[in-house]
Amino acid sequence: MAEQQERTEQATPRRRQKAREKGQMPRSRELTTAAGMAGLLLVIHYGGANFMFKMKDVTAKFLSFQYGHDPFRAINVAMLKSFMMLLPFFLGIMVCAVASEIFQVGFMLKPYEPKLSRLNPMSGLGKLFSTDVLVEFVKSFTKFLGGGLVFYFIVRRDIYRWPLLMTKELVQIVSGTYGFVMSAMVWGLLYLFIIAVLSYAFARWQFEKSIRMSKEEIKEEYKETEGDPKIKSRIRSIQREQARKRMMAEVPKATVVITNPTHLAIALLYKGDKMSAPKITAKGSGYIAEKIRKIARENRIPIYEDKPLARALFQFEIGEFVPQELYKAVARILAYIYQLKGKV
Template identity: 45%
Template structure:
């Protein structure tokens, strides 16, 4: 384990490792994106919802004041009044609360897709370690979060200050204006500050999202040893797989060798090739390759052919062409003439 920790994480994360991180809830999700989307959605909604919200709020307040002299001050009446006010205010604020829920869920789905996992909420005793907890306060991640927070507060503060400073000259004219104009001026200035701040947050959210994605990619990187271990888990031990392949090849060779005694002829290259052919006029449209081999395997085929008194014919060009065919494959048309001559020779010897 110490060797793995010393190795450099230079390899890109595999699909399996990405899925493991995702199942644990470790995904590239930026809080700044959620904040920017919520603020933008709230401002846009207030822009369209305020003409509906404000008159109804005025009507609610006016109704309470108009009936203030008729209300009896006792627990029952205060409770009824409080529930009535709460119900009407809840109806006015319901669209805003619904918007917050929808935008909050949408901002998360846009970044990481649909993910539902309880891993982050599982109890972990290592989190109770005070030493590990203290390390989090002085980690690189904590320093980055502090820098991002300071940058956000600083940029938003500068934008807000400049906006208010530019409007300061117009505020002097409010001295001779009615209170309604003062309220309208304050509302317009506040809206301007909020919209400009929202633009700054959107830009910061974009950079933060790219940084979080990059940071997660760096965190998911693997060492060469980790990739080897994962390959063993998914595909098995390479030595075991090689052993299985060796056994499979050995079994295939044995099956092939058991077919050699059924051959009509063995075509050879005098140096290192042997190909066994079989032809049954009743069941085959053309002769078929039932066994082939090179070097040591070729010598074994010839040995079995001699033991079973199978004719061997030496023909270099035909042997090379037949060796390219697969076991069980029929002889192609371009070799019909050459193979027919060989079989005719063999049948003549037998007769």
């Protein structure tokens, strides 16, 4: 029993769909952070100069009282203009962060469902010592240590330039500082991207492991989706029995029953004024053939023995009309039956 419960099988599509409906998808917060930082860098790269120009203009107008002499009104106008200038930066971060989430989990809207178990202090205490907390601690420590090393090497590389900036003009100081900040952000983004990829790979591995199924679970899921094989077999048996009863009810209406003579029986119906060709209304072999012959005798339906014709007609389905190549053989039998009944 223990071996049956081992989750050694890959999750089925239905199991994955259920996990998705519950919001259980592999996700890396580091990847979202890296995407947001990439969006910020793109906006700074393509719009940083324009931002600095506008910011200088707003500062100059504020200090020269062009926004009015009322300090509160001037501050409000300056803050509003500053916010409008910062809006592209916020949008860049948001768009890239949302794109990262869509890449990881796709479009998924799950309503919030409060869980009382989250308020249980014992379960919260248990989570403090869980493997997930340990993994998050290792990730955070690695990010902090790696980030510190990246910052150290960047500062060490450019530290000789700082004294020289003190002798430059303000524009050159701003340009040099901008270059230093951008270089630090690019290297930081590269480091964070590496951490994010590793984090997402680990999250995906954890997710695949968590949704694995045992062979018993796969069997149960198959029963739920496809139905119990025993029940399905019983349903098919009932359906066949009902179809057989409907078929037997058509035998008393037949014009003739052609036999093999004992192994096969095919009932044909022909109404010359309403049908273009005789139609097969019932057929069977063995026990069913015997039942067809019995019902035909009870209802005084002519029974005609023709082995080749019976084998040929047996190949066609109930409800089909006799094919053209068998017209002559069937017409000969019908003519014989009509003679017996005195219709000719």
